[in-house]
Amino acid sequence: MREKVISRAVRLIGLGGAVFSMQVLAQTASEAPMQTVQVTGSRIASPGAESPSPLQVLTSADIAASGATNLQELLMKNPTLGTPTVSRTNSNFSTSSAGVSTVNLRNLDTSRTLVLLNGRRFVSGIPGDSAVDLNVIPTDFIERVELLTGGASATYGSDAVAGVVNIITKRNFSGLILDVQGGQSTKHDDTKKKFSATWGTSNADASSNIMVHFGFSKQGAVYSKDRAASAIDQNSEGDPEDLFRVQRPYYSGYAPQGHFFGDTDDFTYDRNGNIIEWNTNGTNGQAATGFNRSDYRSIAVPTDRYLLATTGTMNLNDNHTVFFEGNYASTRVTTKLEPFALGSDDIYKGSGYVPAETLINGVLRRNPYVPDRLFNDISDNDGDGLRDYVFTRRMSEVGNRGSKANRDTFRLATGLKGTFNLLREWNYETYVAYGQTKESQSSSGQVNVLNFRHALEAFQDTDDVNQNNNRTEIICADPIARALGCVPINLFGFNTITPEALKYVGAPGSLETKVTQKLAGGSINGEIFDLPAGKVGFAAGFEWRGEESDSEADALTQAGLNAGNALPPTYGKFNVKELFAEVRVPVLKDKPFVNELNLSAAARRGKYSTVGYTSSWNVGGEWSPIPDVRVRATRALSTRAPNINELFQPPQQTFPSDIVDPCEDVTITDPSPRAVACRAAPGVLANMQANGGVFTLNQADQQGISGYDRGNPALKEEKGWSTTVGVVWTPRSIAPLKNFVFTLDYFDIKIADAIVLLPRQYTLENCYGGDASLCNLVTRRRTDIAGNSAGSLEYVDSPTNNTGGKATEGVDVTASWAGAVGPGRLNARVAWTWLREGYDTPTPGANRDYWAGEIAQSPKNKASINLAYKWGPIGIAGTTTYIGKAYLDDQFLAQLDLPRNSVGVGSRTYQDFQLTYELRKKFELYFGMDNAFNTKAPPIVTGLPGNTTGAETEAGAYDAIGRRYYLGLRATL
Template sequence: MHCIKFLPWVFASNLLLTLDSSTCHAETVKKIAFKLSPLPLNQALIELGKQAGLPIIFAPEMVVDKFSPELTGTISLADALTTLLTNSELAYEVVESRFIVITEAANKAEEVVDNRRNAPQPLENIYVYGNYVTGSRIRRSDFEGYNPVDILDRSELNLIGTPTVSAQLRSLPAVTGKPSSSAVTNGGDASANVTLRGLPANNTLVLVNGRRVANNGLDGDSVNLNTIPNAAIERIEVLKDGASAIYGADAIAGVVNIVLREQFDGLEISTYGGQTGQNDLQTLNTELLWGKNFDRGSIVFSASLFDQQGIMSSDRDYAANSDGRSWGGSDQRSAATPAARIKLSDGRVVTANNVGNANNLAGYRLAETEDLYNYSEQTSAYRPRQQQSLYSHMQLDLSDQLTAFIELGYDSTESENQLAPTPIFTKFETQRTVVAADNPYNIFGEELDDVRRRMTELGPRQQYDREISKRFSTGLRGQNGSWLWDAGYSWSRSDAEQQFHNLVDGERLRRGLGSAAQCTGDCIPVNLLGPAGSLSRAESDYLRTTARSEGSSKIDSLTVNLSGPWFKLPAGTVDVAAGAELRNEAIDKTADPLSSRGGVIGGNNFVGAKGQRTIQEFYVEANLPILRHQLGLQSLELQTAARHSYYSDFGATTTPKLGLKARINPSWLLRSTYSKGFRAPSLKQMHQIDSQDYVSFTDPCAEAANVGRLPGCQQQADGSRKQFLALFGGNPQLKPETSTSYTFGVVYTPTYLSGLQAAVDLYHIKQRDVVDANAMYIAYSNAETGAFNELVQRDENGDIKQIIARYNNAGSRDVSGLDISTRYRWPETSLGNFAINLDASHIHRFERQLFANSQSRNIAGSFVDDATNGLGALPKWKGRIGASWQHLAWQANYTLNYVGHMTELHPDGETEREIEAWTTHNLQLSYTLPVLAGLKLLAGVDNLFDEKPPLIASALNDNIDARTHNLKGRYFYLSATQRF
């Protein structure tokens, strides 16, 4: 295990230390770039410990009225300590190669003995606490906790080529499923989230500095990671275990805690630039970080500007064509073509010639199978995105035992997206849309109810998204003897806006397609039946409209926490933590009036949602040492925790947790947890007004072989349709989702091989009463079994008119697998320091049951697109291998990323297709120049060999899964960081 990267707090009691026994001593001789101003000695030791990433222990009485000199340069920790302790009559000692203790110098020993009244507490009576590590409310000084936790510090985060939180988290092996990002275009809103264990994003709790923040203003179900400033991040802690007993709702799959900087001394300016090998996705990121430590306080301020250009689908040959038959995919081109496609009453399907005019029947011909539209020619594959962020943390020591703090954050994110021009399917619009028999442009002499047309005259659809996130928190932290406490208030709000341009006003379209006698006033007759370009400028302007939607999500809370040693047992001290929280959550989503009436064609019919609730929570946690050096065990400890939550909208729930940790010897540790969890139904799921949207899948009844064979297929449906109208809505009667989680792990840190650490953790999550609204599953079940006839509405021709899919507590999930983590750091050599690591995650089983009494399916190792209500990519194996080298001012890193192969159901509904595994290689090299406090130059390349992503037949966007793979290809970047 690596040394703990925090400064411990010190209290009078007995010594409790379970730190790693192998690598801390090696860290004292490693060269580190230090920068410390002249400070009181206690503050200097605190800052030194943070910069070195090692525990430094001292009694407060020892450093009273002592000051340290300035310390700047790249030297060893041993030399740094010697410099700080000059003329202080203090020394340092590496105790059992585990931690550093500040002691009285040898020439003071006799004076200390004679003056016992003023002597510091002896080492045996120092009780050491560390920082809060995600997974427990009890401060701890051991890395090997009850739960598997990934801690990504600044150096690890910088290994990712793109400076965004979402990209950094998506690289983790435990992140699978359907995390969103700016690479999700059709159906996305420019937000980014994280999905642990393949479970939806609302099953992973995202915290900032251990506190909840507002969800995305429009989506309302998860936090938008794009609103977190990268410059302010100190580290990210990822708990891969259920933690409702510790943190409350939503922590079923785990917890991601983004820890922002609270202390920094100096000024740091960095700039980053990158682009792909095809000269697109140009990215520029500029960050400023300034901080100052004062005698009784500190201040940190950061600001950043991020600007990333986009990629069009047409810029990549494998994404430029939605017809994938040439590589084993399917033809996903649209039947809504620039030239009108018309079904006549005698069953013939005709299309307007692209030459000549459509004023007589000679202007039409029978439609052919290849008369389809390749929408990929005009769609975005990566959204252009801009972000501006400000962050500040200030704290003031009101006394030696009391500190006040204030934290402020502001982030603004904007993104643009392009989709193909609006498609018109008159037969399947939300309201009856027909071309009247006496419409001026209708030469067929009959009413036409099935006309398909791509409105190229209006231009591509343009989507604009903006989100502003604001955060504020303040409070007090203090100590009373051996006890720590804190109390505070936090407030967070997210305001989001979305606009869709170049859509079609459905109400005006229906008027323009009616008879000439009814088209009066501002009505303009519409020529929907002609070839491409047949709409006049006046008709286009008459039909063109913009849909707007705005939404906000807000959360504010009052919290109080207390932790410390309670009483002693023969095996050690019982540590406890307890606290309470009063929280209020609210959402308010409003829609454009035209859109809310279902009058917009070509975009989502945005609807409103408004709700709020109050939550009262109380928790208690205890760490009980059971055995020490008994029954063949070095130690045995038990963690117990429980949280009681009361929600004003659905009632109360109590969630317990138990953890057991047994250290057999210094090399072997066994750990296990059992916990109950819950996810409160989101305010959106409870209060969303019924809305109509389109879902993508292949209707089983469109296959001739299924007609008469499947109970729900009495007629053959139209096989050219790929999208179907669905009605979604909230349900105020929803209950919480519940879960039961188990983990069992083995940690190996051999004493004979200093620097090696390895861990294997098994996990099992059972989830019940899952909230879902799955239109595709309803349609498939209806076809295959005849069930849900009341939810699947078909017309006289057997075509789906609408699917009703409101949210319900209907399903269950059963997920199990394992995580592997291995690290090895070689002893320092004359050639430098070498290290290697391996992280991997395996999904053994992912049983999903969508409705009660329906058949469950093991979907581990499969892909089902989010557009068809799937859970995305669930490869059985995902992993990465990293290697690093550091020598003097040079540092190099190599990372191999692996996503295992998967299977998918081909859109033909009959065959299963294999999705290839994907392996990419990243390289990075940096050099630190002795300019001022250090100028670090870095160059890197992601996807060194330009490995193309695997092609997926059932993917909605770009023939790939942009949530798991990416199409950017080889990507180069440079950065420069100057410290002052």
């Protein structure tokens, strides 16, 4: 028998934050049909369902009031969310998945945040990962979003270590809603165009319903050159007295006219083809000869989306209903980077020396493109008997680097749900689902290393070697390369590479990825018997899931022969079978000091094809001493099995930007263990001997560090222990506060056996701090190569393992109220998160790397304030987002002998608002402005940890775009 408790259930959902629609819920609660409900975090549908875990809710009204095109834009304002791993503003340099939008609960990474659609898993948008791309979920089709923070693996399975983001779509809607919107920034970029249509219809008795949504959105690019903070290449001077003092310009040493190195001399060219001295940044009154990369970079990548979503139900009879869900999303993303920075060590691996002459029929023949100044200053440096030189050059003739990605996501779920009687009434649901994400990416701006090498080795064919009666032409030395169309290349000066040579050395790239997810599951829930305090609820079920991922680049990219990142193919799959059960027990009710006391528990047992058996559980309780106060607590063990990339990814090249060499400035006479370990590297010792006894690095050394990340098939699952304790106050007995809700929740999450890539800085510090076993991950240059100093870091590799530990601890506070104020109605909500502690440990027993309060992770204080006032046809809504002060990474500061939390940036406050006006009740005109006061992002420039390349700030956390506005019209027909 169902009880009349919907008003109470709605109130409890509101504990987490249904803000702008709270008054609507309160008004309609008494009129709604009485039914059991189910909240995120539990499989038991029951009267008055209350989550013992912290639960926050964002409603469709919140989404509409934000004007958000993408759900990530709204979620990022919630203080429980950390900096996203991937977004429009931090993925321009991504080799794949650019423009994807992910979420990151508690700063524990997207792989530990489980995103659900209507309580079921959704296919990943990133190959080899579990992260869902929020681009593919249409915002206008969402009824609410429930944020459950804390371990939930017992209820939902792997990946819910930090919590769950459950997206609930609209249901049983009849009619047509049209929404059209346009906008841009005050700099006339970041343009936004959006159109959506949602239609639904039901049969005469409303027993069956179908809904269809179509949406299109187009978000324009924002280029670095169009913002004063990022228009010119810059770099922190690295002065411990003032790390925010910037060297500007700090142009790249890879210039379009080339930079050429002989034995004792180096030089470049001016626009007229004259040889001049090299001067990167225009010091001493000279014109700069370096290259401003910021002229070509992007802050936000342009993203186009076409969305189709549908849901439907059909009653077979009074007890059984068929349902289905369908989603299709087509996303188009374009990235833009500066032309490729090519060094001779990219072409001649190991030495970097380019031969300036060739042995033809026993006679040395000079490459005529090599100028006399260089030819007369070079000798045989690599022992092959040929004079050789070194160069760096920006390949402007090849064109800008960048990619165009077409990403398509498809998902279909269907099942049967209803009730049956077996001694008592039981609810049941069974479902199957299939999802797939495919990405096809084409890229440009790279070069074919093998062809480039042949093109560099050229000579004047005075003896008519190729027998074409032309003794003045310059030809390639290798006869096989000549037969395959080799064209000699001239690097010396601006625009000296001919179109024919470009065609020969150019290497357009491609990347094809596919992620497939298959699901099947079933569950029952109901009440098994009665106790004096109420009915005992029970749920049980099974799930099967298969995941498969394939990522394959073109052959040159796989082999690293396009002078860029080597990206070998990654393929893997796994499946898991799971059983779960849950029970809720009412212990006491209507007793002295006990209005209600309920206990709950859940357990899940799974078998993975990769890691074997896993177990998760949680226990919780709710105690209400009086009707207006509720105390809640949970303790949970969550597990996360490794994803496909973590298990199967072969060595994949990356270029870290925040590495500090622990050997820098070490002297040849320093007796410390670190100095001794540094001098053991032959290149470091040679560097010291050549630089007055001090290990010295240049700009190219700082920009020339690479490394390889790799997976590990021997990984095991990680375990997360979470504890939450909270109090909820709903003073319904106090008339002025009857719509007031206050929550305070403490959270503590600790992860053991965490799956981590060994941090590169940790590897370096410990390699030269006594752990020689880590030195096999470090490769240094033995000699000077292509502008890089002898002994400088060439590769620092990072393997994946189960050695890590993670922890976070803090407090969430929310307060909300809705009621009449003056002639209208006010809705107000405040949410604040205080992050007391957060840290990682790369290996057992290692010192903690604290990240709470750091720029690249999360400040200790984040808050949001939502206010909405409705007066007749006029409405105004505002959101204030506060990001507290934050500090540079403590490991970075330690390299400079600076204490933790000694250097940082101040807080930032962003204000968004929206005005609405109803026209004849069916039409609503709205105007909004984001970052209304044009709050500037803090200057986290290149060279500082947390920098987003191209933005000169942490663009995932702060707004690097500036003030934006939009205008829209919504019609309900």
